[in-house]
Amino acid sequence: MVDVVTAHNRHLYRDVIEQMHGDRKKIFVDQLKWDIPVVDGKYEMDQFDTDAAIYLMALDPARKRHMGSVRLLNSTGPHLLGDVFPYLCENGVPRGDDVWEITRLCTAPYRDVEPRPVRGRIATALCEFGLLYGINTYTCVAHIQWLSALLAVGWECEMLGEPRQVGNEVIGAMSITITAATLQMFRDRKKSRIPVLQLDHIAEAA
Amino acid sequence: MSRFSEVAQFVSAANRITDLDELRTLLDGFVRSLGFDYYALVHHAGMVHAHEKRVHLHDFPEDWESIIRERNYFCDDPVHVACQTSFVPFTWEDVPNMIALSPKQREMLAAAREAGLGNGFTVPIHIPGERIASCTFSIKNGRKIPNELLPMAQYMGCFAFEAARRVVESTPAKKPHLRRAPSPPRLTRRQLDCVVLAGQGKSDRDIAQILDIGYETAHQHMEDAKRKYGVATRMQLIVRTLFDNHIAFADLMPN
Numbered sequence: 001m002v003d004v005v006t007a008h009n010r011h012l013y014r015d016v017i018e019q020m021h022g023d024r025k026k027i028f029v030d031q032l033k034w035d036i037p038v039v040d041g042k043y044e045m046d047q048f049d050t051d052a053a054i055y056l057m058a059l060d061p062a063r064k065r066h067m068g069s070v071r072l073l074n075s076t077g078p079h080l081l082g083d084v085f086p087y088l089c090e091n092g093v094p095r096g097d098d099v100w101e102i103t104r105l106c107t108a109p110y111r112d113v114e115p116r117p118v119r120g121r122i123a124t125a126l127c128e129f130g131l132l133y134g135i136n137t138y139t140c141v142a143h144i145q146w147l148s149a150l151l152a153v154g155w156e157c158e159m160l161g162e163p164r165q166v167g168n169e170v171i172g173a174m175s176i177t178i179t180a181a182t183l184q185m186f187r188d189r190k191k192s193r194i195p196v197l198q199l200d201h202i203a204e205a206a
Numbered sequence: 207m208s209r210f211s212e213v214a215q216f217v218s219a220a221n222r223i224t225d226l227d228e229l230r231t232l233l234d235g236f237v238r239s240l241g242f243d244y245y246a247l248v249h250h251a252g253m254v255h256a257h258e259k260r261v262h263l264h265d266f267p268e269d270w271e272s273i274i275r276e277r278n279y280f281c282d283d284p285v286h287v288a289c290q291t292s293f294v295p296f297t298w299e300d301v302p303n304m305i306a307l308s309p310k311q312r313e314m315l316a317a318a319r320e321a322g323l324g325n326g327f328t329v330p331i332h333i334p335g336e337r338i339a340s341c342t343f344s345i346k347n348g349r350k351i352p353n354e355l356l357p358m359a360q361y362m363g364c365f366a367f368e369a370a371r372r373v374v375e376s377t378p379a380k381k382p383h384l385r386r387a388p389s390p391p392r393l394t395r396r397q398l399d400c401v402v403l404a405g406q407g408k409s410d411r412d413i414a415q416i417l418d419i420g421y422e423t424a425h426q427h428m429e430d431a432k433r434k435y436g437v438a439t440r441m442q443l444i445v446r447t448l449f450d451n452h453i454a455f456a457d458l459m460p461n
Contacts, residue, residue, distance in 0.1 A: 090210045111457075144361055148332070151368035159217070159361060162210045162357065164357065170360060172357075
């Protein structure tokens with residue numbers, strides 16, 4: 001299951017949102033040593049964690065535990081690529097209602113959480129969410145060292161500009177095209193056509 | 207045309223190729239325009255499932271290829287071993303700082319220079335669930351690595367490797383029943399806890415104490431895990447769980 005958490009229904013997800021920010025701190029700050037803001041010494045949270053952000057969250061069946069998540073931002077508003085790394089795009093930052101940015105993709109850093117199935121669920125959820133809400137393109141800022149793994153999964157990736165050395169790492173801007181074929185590929189691989197997105201709490205909140 | 211649009215053109219052509227010869231033609235031209243002389247896109251040797259599909263595409267000089275074969279350098283390749291320790295690209299000059307070289311590995315590096323391969327830039331390719339691979343661009347003796355182009359080389363290398371991988375994957379396997387390695391056994395959370403501790407050198411008695419469980423229980427977890435893998439020793443169990451990414455090298459390191 002992957003829940004869609006928005007400004008309207010987030011009161012139903014307080015606990016797992018807190019866990020998400022805690023897990024993000026463990027992963028991005030403690031493990032990957034990214035130089036990004038930390039709140040109260042234990043939560044990773046930045047200027048883009050606002051009401052405009054939508055989170056796709058993989059939860060356990062009881063919906064009590066954060067297993068993994070990704071943050072989505074519409075490209076017409078403030079977002080990482082547009083506000084912090086626009087120079088990574090050779091021909092301007094892609095913007096539009098149908099272009100959303102993926103950031104902070106992570107899986108919970110605990111030994112009993114197997115990352116691959118969780119990542120698979122989030123990948124399928126990204127396709128379903130894109131197709132449901134008319135998103136054709138996701139953009140992201142990625143470390144080039146992960147590019148091969150992304151391509152091997154089958155995402156239709158395109159680089160938006162020359163990768164650049166930032167600190168010790170080489171990063172680049174990328175766009176991912178979402179089509180029905182992308183979703184089909186993930187479903188075939190999982191041998192299941194059952195949607196992973198949970199939309200009931202969206203309906204409740206609306 | 208900007209350098210980026212040249213690479214973008216290469217990438218879109220690579221995305222459309224249907225066989226490896228097309229990819230070779232593309233690479234032949236492009237690798238030289240980037241300032242390199244040779245390329246190699248390869249899945250590394252190692253724990254081999256004999257009929258697994260593998261990418262193996264390069265244009266190294268023929269002498270070098272036959273030297274590798276004659277002296278059986280496949281499994282010793284220090285550049286490949288260095289890839290196991292790194293997610294980020296490196297040049298061959300970095301290799302002695304990355305791993306402790308065996309005499310045979312020193313010999314191989316020297317032999318490469320003799321065969322005309324002066325230096326190289328290697329991009330490790332780590333795809334979850336697959337053997338480690340790499341994309342290497344190398345230069346003849348006496349030439350310099352084009353440092354300013356390395357991020358681009360890394361970028362195009364990833365797309366080139368994926369193009370090769372896609373073609374190889376879609377080629378029917380010779381022995382279809384052996385195509386995929388069987389999926390690894392699943393261990394329980396407790397079994398994994400025990401394996402990690404065993405990998406840190408703990409005995410079953412130590413493990414029992416650390417996890418606050420009975421000796422018999424700890425012992426049983428280890429025995430069950432070994433049975434699932436069909437192996438006889440703790441050593442084999444630890445190596446296999448590492449290989450399957452059930453546990454990480456970091457789990458076994460002293461804090």
